[in-house]
């Protein structure tokens with residue numbers, strides 16, 4: 001479950017539209033008439049069929065939201081993420097019964113956006129114990145829903161109180177997510193200052209890293225290390241005057257001023 005999958009859904013649509021324009025011209029003309037009728041019919045439907053009117057933003061309870069799980073064709077499909085509720089009816093095939101995202105309908109399953117665990121207790125809104133980077137990923141999903149779907153209010157519970165004010169849980173998640181995003185940004189900026197080594201690997205010769213300018217050194221990636229709980233490193237190229245910096249490690253068996261090292 002990731003963002004590229006959601007993007008791919010859109011790609012499907014683009015493909016379908018392109019195929020249509022390739023049909024023969026006569027067919028195209030009659031299709032035009034047909035499309036016109038469909039548009040008129042849709043406008044009338046939207047205007048006069050009350051259930052298709054958009055839901056006004058409001059404060060939802062968990063029990064209310066559960067009705068909008070997509071099993072009742074006459075109701076819109078809603079989902080919650082970090083206590084924000086969205087109308088996702090326009091993607092009925094994904095969020096309705098049998099769709100790959102159906103688990104999210106009628107509830108707030110924020111955790112499942114990063115855990116991918118859709119079984120039983122996996123469908124929870126609690127992000128307890130997740131890393132800041134994972135929390136930031138959920139915040140990113142929420143942003144995506146704000147951009148692509150209709151916002152229809154707040155869900156009373158973990159993230160909003162009865163008056164619709166954010167709870168300490170929501171503030172906590174947002175703060176941790178923001179901190180992680182800043183750390184990632186900082187590390188990215190830091191790492192951009194030292195180019196990564198070139199590397200190659202072959203069955204016969206094994207691995208090799210080398211620098212076009214500078215000397216290969218192993219350096220820790222503090223963020224990845226903190227997240228995974230094991231030491232993560234990268235190979236970066238340092239200029240001669242930088243080689244005295246703390247934390248730089250020479251590859252085993254490689255000369256201090258060698259531009260390439262076997263690994």
Ligand SMILES: *[C@@H]1O[C@H](CO)[C@@H](O)[C@H](O)[C@H]1NC(C)=O
Nearest residue numbers: 066067068069070071072075
């Ligand atoms: C799904 O929604 C229907 C009505 O829309 C409701 O009867 C049913 O109980 C809901 N299912 C769950 C698991 O809440």
Ligand SMILES: *[C@@H]1O[C@H](CO)[C@@H](O)[C@H](O)[C@H]1NC(C)=O
Nearest residue numbers: 115117118119120121122123
């Ligand atoms: C999904 O979550 C439940 C409840 O937390 C847990 O018991 C189960 O092992 C998880 N499944 C996977 C595949 O992680």
